């Protein structure tokens with residue numbers, strides 16, 4: 055039997071990932087002043103122990119005002135990078151590659167943590183200490199009625215933003231990250247420039263597709279220049295807005311051609327989010343692997359490597375995605391929250407690895423646990439408790 059592709063390595067520039075499983079970026083809304091703490095360590099460390107080849111942090115804001123909520127990670131100062139160093143180092147000890155997602159929330163900044171409503175910050179939040187702040191955007195168009203109207207970014211704001219992405223890139227390198235993902239999806243700042251729904255500018259950062267793509271490409275170019283040549287760069291897109299008159303898959307293909315030319319290595323194919331109702335709200339049905347047709351098309355038409363994401367539930371399903379040429383990598387989000395050892399569990403169930411592949415602190419015991427459980431299950435009375 056040939057080894058499932060899911061558990062074969064892949065090399066991107068100077069980085070070899072031991073398998074195709076990447077932990078998707080997942081905001082924890084648990085940072086104070088943007089600084090990583092014990093929660094972030096525990097959250098990310100267990101995915102590396104769990105067998106994933108790469109672990110992405112949640113979106114880290116390149117500017118303080120670029121956070122979605124008060125609880126987001128940031129990387130706008132050296133202290134932020136310093137706070138991430140322990141978890142970066144730990145992930146590496148497990149043979150996994152630590153990656154950081156760099157982003158700016160744009161008009162979707164100043165939001166409530168999901169469990170406080172997932173809408174714009176208001177008076178009730180302020181009473182709790184979560185004060186709203188002024189948000190920036192491509193144009194002065196709010197996400198929806200009742201949301202903050204962003205201040206349209208000036209040429210100077212844009213120049214500063216690109217500088218901040220570059221500074222964040224240097225800090226990410228200093229912290230030891232092995233790859234960067236730029237967050238160009240879900241209606242946050244970069245994507246809000248891409249989409250005609252949120253970008254009505256008439257200057258060089260707006261208008262036709264080339265104008266709307268300019269900010270994304272400028273940032274990708276500047277980050278690529280500042281990021282070591284041997285380290286890969288990922289870019290997450292919203293493949294479609296899913297709204298009439300919005301960003302379409304053909305636009306994504308055009309963008310990815312340009313990103314490839316700049317030296318982006320992987321396109322992480324998400325979708326939607328440029329409207330109210332949650333980070334990735336949309337009218338599209340969300341079935342198993344619902345976004346994989348996008349990653350397949352982008353991969354086929356541009357020749358760039360892609361990462362598929364979204365309701366990819368188990369190893370066999372992930373394998374089908376890879377075998378069908380839909381992507382080169384598989385990002386796992388909520389399944390990993392449910393089972394941080396997802397990669398090890400799937401590899402075991404697919405007959406690829408034994409417990410020797412697990413951290414040795416666990417593997418030795420799990421081998422013996424399995425024998426004990428087998429003996430219990432083989433005995434018809436094995437599950438009966440002894441008389442007491």
Ligand SMILES: Cc1cc2nc3c(=O)[nH]c(=O)nc-3n(C[C@H](O)[C@H](O)[C@H](O)COP(=O)(O)O)c2cc1C
Pocket residue numbers: 078079080081082111112113155237239240290324363364365366385386387388389
């Ligand atoms: C708790 C949580 C936080 C998320 N935060 C981010 C984020 O910081 N950046 C991002 O691009 N996507 C974020 N997402 C989206 C995930 O990366 C992923 O695309 C989505 O959950 C679909 O994959 P899944 O079905 O495997 O969970 C988040 C998702 C969850 C569940």
